[in-house]
Amino acid sequence: MMNPGTSRMPPVTGILETALYVDDVDRSVRFYQDLFGFEPVSSGARLTALAVPGKQVLLLFKKGASLNLPTIPHDGTGQLHMAFAIDRSELEPWADRLKEKGIAIVDRIEWERGGVSLYFRDPDQHLIELATPGLWSNY
Numbered sequence: 001m002m003n004p005g006t007s008r009m010p011p012v013t014g015i016l017e018t019a020l021y022v023d024d025v026d027r028s029v030r031f032y033q034d035l036f037g038f039e040p041v042s043s044g045a046r047l048t049a050l051a052v053p054g055k056q057v058l059l060l061f062k063k064g065a066s067l068n069l070p071t072i073p074h075d076g077t078g079q080l081h082m083a084f085a086i087d088r089s090e091l092e093p094w095a096d097r098l099k100e101k102g103i104a105i106v107d108r109i110e111w112e113r114g115g116v117s118l119y120f121r122d123p124d125q126h127l128i129e130l131a132t133p134g135l136w137s138n139y
Contacts, residue, residue: 003066016054017057019060019076020076020080020082022062025048025062027045027125028060029048032050032060036084038058047131061075063076079125082127083135091104095108099122106119106120115134118131
């Protein structure tokens with residue numbers, strides 16, 4: 001039962017966008033298209049948006065290009081991290097695909113819940129993870 005004056009928490013249905021800030025947007029678009037097959041849904045001077053399965057979007061922003069926006073300036077630096085969900089049965093095919101593309105797996109971790117993660121770097125040295133179910137209690 002809610003306390004008087006407490007509003008109902010509206011639901012969130014998922015993460016829609018994830019952003020990476022990159023030195024060369026075209027190079028990053030080619031990387032994510034070639035490796036994952038993600039197709040652009042929007043492209044402009046400061047960013048390209050790539051469609052990710054599950055109604056999600058990966059935004060590839062040119063570093064510094066959004067700092068002077070008149071509305072909501074933003075930017076990011078450093079080696080960021082993101083993870084893509086994969087089926088357990090696709091773990092070895094993904095490891096093979098990374099090898100075929102000349103992309104080094106920098107770590108492989110088997111988690112206590114049974115999930116497995118493969119880690120590699122994109123052209124901007126962001127740490128990208130491919131993770132099977134069993135990583136988190138909700139995945």
